[in-house]
Amino acid sequence: MWLRPVDTPLSCVREIVVQDARDFARYMTRPDYQRHIAARLADMKAVQGFVMRALAHQQAKDRCAWFLAAELRTGGVAGDGFILKHRSGLFEIGWGVDPVHWGRGIASQLALALTAIAVERLGANEVGCKVMAPNVASLRVAQKAGFRQDRSVTTSHENGGAGVDVDYFLLTRQDYFEAPY
Numbered sequence: 001m002w003l004r005p006v007d008t009p010l011s012c013v014r015e016i017v018v019q020d021a022r023d024f025a026r027y028m029t030r031p032d033y034q035r036h037i038a039a040r041l042a043d044m045k046a047v048q049g050f051v052m053r054a055l056a057h058q059q060a061k062d063r064c065a066w067f068l069a070a071e072l073r074t075g076g077v078a079g080d081g082f083i084l085k086h087r088s089g090l091f092e093i094g095w096g097v098d099p100v101h102w103g104r105g106i107a108s109q110l111a112l113a114l115t116a117i118a119v120e121r122l123g124a125n126e127v128g129c130k131v132m133a134p135n136v137a138s139l140r141v142a143q144k145a146g147f148r149q150d151r152s153v154t155t156s157h158e159n160g161g162a163g164v165d166v167d168y169f170l171l172t173r174q175d176y177f178e179a180p181y
Contacts, residue, residue, distance in 0.1 A: 002015060002058075003015055003066060003068075003117060003121060004121075006113040006116065006117060008070075008109035008110070008112070008113055009105075009109065010070075010072065010073065010078075010104065010105060010106055010109055011070040011071055011072050011073065011078060011079070011106060011109065011110070012070075012071045012073070013068050013069070013070050013071075013081065013109075013110060013113040013114070013117075014068060014069060014071060015058060015066065015067065015068055015069075016051060016054055016055070016058075016067045016068060016069045016080070017055075017069075018051060018052075018055065020051060020069050020077055020080075021044070021047050021048045021050075021051040022044075023069075023076055023077035024047050024050075024051065024069075024077065024080060025041075025043070025044040025047040025048075026098065027096075027097075027098035027099060027100070028041050028047055028050075028080075028096070029041055029042065029043060029044070029046075029047065030099060032099045033096065033098070033099055035135075036131075036132045036134065036135035036138065037096060037132075054067035055067075064084065064085040065082065065083070065084050065085070066082065066083040066084075066117070066122075067080070067081075067082050068080065068081045068082065068083070068113075068114065068117075069081075070097070070106055070109075070110045070113075072101075077098075078097060078098050078100075078101040078106050079095060079096055079097035079098060079101065079106050079107065079110050080095070080096050081093065081094060081095040081096070081110050081111075081113075081114045082094050082095075082114075083114055083117060083118050083122065085122070089123070089124060089125035089126060090124070090125070090126050090127075090128070091118040091122060091124040091126070091127050091128070092127070092128045092129060092130070093111065093114040093115060093118060093127055093128075093129050094114075094129060094130070095107055095110045095111050095114065095138075095141070097110070102137065103137075107137065107138065107141045108141050108144050108145065111129070111141050111142065111144075111145040112144075112145050115127055115145055115146070115171060115176065116176075119173055119176045119177075124173060125172065125173045126170060126171070126172055126173070127147075127170070127171045127176070128147075128150070128168060128169060128170050128171075129142055129147060129168075129169050130166050130167070130168055130169075131166070131167050131169065132164050132165070132166055132167075133152065133164065133165035133166065133167050134164065134165075139167065142167075142169045143169075145171070146171050146175055146176065146179045147169035147170060147171045148169060148170060148171070148175075149167055149168070149169055150168045150169060150170040151167075151168045152165050152166065152167045152168070153165070153166050153168065154166075
C-alpha cells in the first residue's frame with residue numbers, strides 16, 4: 001500500500017524514492033544533523049544503502065515501516081520522516097530536517113503530517129516519538145504536535161557511548177482528534 005502525499009504549507013510529505021538519496025546525503029552526513037540522532041550515515045554510499053533498505057520495506061507484503069520525504073514547494077528535499085508499526089495500534093514517528101532549513105517550521109509540519117498519516121490512514125491508537133533531551137528544538141516540535149512526555153531514559157549514544165537522556169512522548173488517538181486546529 002502506497003500512501004498518498006500530504007500537503008503542508010511548506011512542503012509535500014511523500015514516500016521516498018531512489019532519487020532522494022542525493023538530497024538526503026547533502027544533510028544526513030553533516031555533523032550538525034547527526035548530533036541528535038542515533039543512526040549516523042557516513043557518506044553517500046551509506047545513504048544510498050539506507051534508501052534501498054527503506055524502499056525494500058515499502059514493498060513488503062506485511063508492511064510495518066513507512067519512510068517519507070518533505071519535498072519543498074520550491075524543489076529539493078528539506079527533511080525526512082518515518083512511521084513504524086510496533087504492535088497492533090502502536091506506531092512510532094520520527095523526523096529530521098536539513099540544518100539549512102532549521103527554524104522555518106518544516107519539522108513541526110512534518111511531525112503533524114506523520115501523526116495524521118499514522119492515526120487517520122494507518123489506524124494508530126497511540127503514536128509515540130523519541131527525542132534526545134539535548135535536542136530542544138525537537139522537544140518543542142513534539143509538544144506542538146500534541147505529544148505528552150511519557151518517560152525519560154538514559155541510554156548510550158550510538159557513536160561514542162556517552163550517556164544521553166531520551167525523552168519518550170505519546171499521543172493517543174483521542175488526543176489527536178480532540179486537539180484544537
